[in-house]
Amino acid sequence: MNEFNLKEGSRKNGIKGLIGGIITFIVIPLILLYVLGYLENIIISNASGDIDKDDMKALFKIADNILIMSLIFGIPAIALKTLGKFYPEGNRARLTFKLLYGMYIAFWLFIITYGGIITVDAGKIAASMAGNSSDYLISGLTIVLDVSGLMIIIILLTLLKNIIPIAEYKGARKEYLERMGDSK
Amino acid sequence: MGNLTNRPKIIAQISIATISILFAVFLITALLPITDGGIDIKNNSLSDITWEVSGLNLVTSGEIGITSKMPYDITDVGIGISLADDNVKTIIVWDENNTISSNSTKELSLSGKTSIIDAILMIAYYNNDSDIDGISMPIFLEVQGYYLYSMIGIQANLNIDVNLSENGTLSYDSTDPNILMIQTQGVEDGDLISNLNNFYATVNNTDIQMSLTTSGNNISFEIATSNSEGLISELKESAAENEGTITITSYGEEYPLDTSETTSMIKLLDLIYGDV
DSSP: OOTTOGGGSOHHHHHHHHHHHHIIIIIHHHHHHHHHHHHHHHHHHHSOTTSOHHHHHHHHHHHHHHHHHHHHTHHHHHHHHHHHHHSOTTOHHHHHHHHHHHHHHHHHHHHHTGGGEEEEEOHHHHHHHHOOOSSEEEEEEEEEEEOHHHHHHHHHHHHHTTHHHHHHHHHHHHHHHHHHHHHO | OOGGGOHHHHHHHHHHHHHHHHHHHHHHHHHGGGGGTOEEEESOSGGGSEEEEETTEEEEEOEEEEEEOOSSOEEEEEEEEEEEOSSOEEEEEEEEEEEEOTTEEEEEEOOEEEEHHHHHHHHHHHHTTOOSSSEEEEEEEEEEEEETTTTEEEEEEEEEEEEEESSOEEEEEEEETTEEEEEEESOOOOHHHHHOOOEEEEETTSSOEEEEEEETTEEEEEEEOOOTTOHHHHHHHHHHHTTTOEEEEETTEEEEEOHHHHHHHHHHHHHHTTOO
16 A cells, blocks of 8 residues: 555645645735835835935845745745645655654744844944934944744754654554555 | 544644743743833943053943843843954953843943054054044944843944044055054044053064154054064064063063954054055
């Protein structure tokens, strides 16, 4: 019995997985991109003359890049999610694709958050916020947000979620094999 | 088979959901106080740092008070002040590995010093090819801290041009490998420059001599050697013989430069002479 055979799966469940994947990895990032673009236009058009608009745009660009990367790297996740849903519970192919999906999501999180280290160059914003002092001039400000420790915990939790498909497989395997035996 | 009959799956889902919710609650309770003024910084202005010329040293003093009302300790708190541009950095203050305990205040020291020779060389290197009228000193401020068992950290690096004089120019002559001449012209104001006094100094165990003469608000600084190997080679040789350090003597008083100050001095001379 080849459990990876496409005949083993359910087209209806596969479509459900595909729709779920498209919503998670395409629709939501696109909505967020639209909202960010909208906010960017409002904030920049209302910004005072001293605030450097190019720097403000650069800040929004970081968030845009995260969402664009989540879109690009989300495509394999959609495929894995679809295949994970396509096969029935207790099937080895379902377990395999669900485990691969869990591992890929951990990788996806690492990639879209730049490993948890995000660098922001905000020199011009800092200069404009500091005002026009004759004593000093701010010529650069770099802020490094290091949430790599937090990302490691979140990635570990994501990997820990792989217990669910393993438990599902264990709980449904016997009944799946019985059903397969009956159908022959 | 319906999901409700798969007990192992239900148990795993409930367990993971519980762990995730507990972690989310932990994060929210740990981070929420920051929205309500969880961290307060006192004396955070540049004007709260005092700069003085003392002998052949540029000395900073001051302190910055950080009050944390956060529920967890802030660790690895560091603050640094340097003279720096993209190519070279002379550290004046670097106070690191501080812990600000939950609901407490910590005073971080901003007291430090660097050699005035390094400062002069840095200002010369930084201002020599500037098209803008005036003389400035490049200051690099670094602040860092980690929170929640180092899960979240922030580092901020600020480059500041401190205005030493709004007018005048600075130039140097480095055509002779044995003599470096630095001088300002047309300087009419500027506390730091006007605080400099004439001095004559030598570098121990070398033929290197240096002198600074002031004329109004203008300075003329010369560092020279009669050794045919040139200034940089002689300094490097002297530093190598003294574990990477040199000592400058002026009017009988010794000013030892640590490895960082010595390295910066040599690097600045290398940059000025275009050897790097």
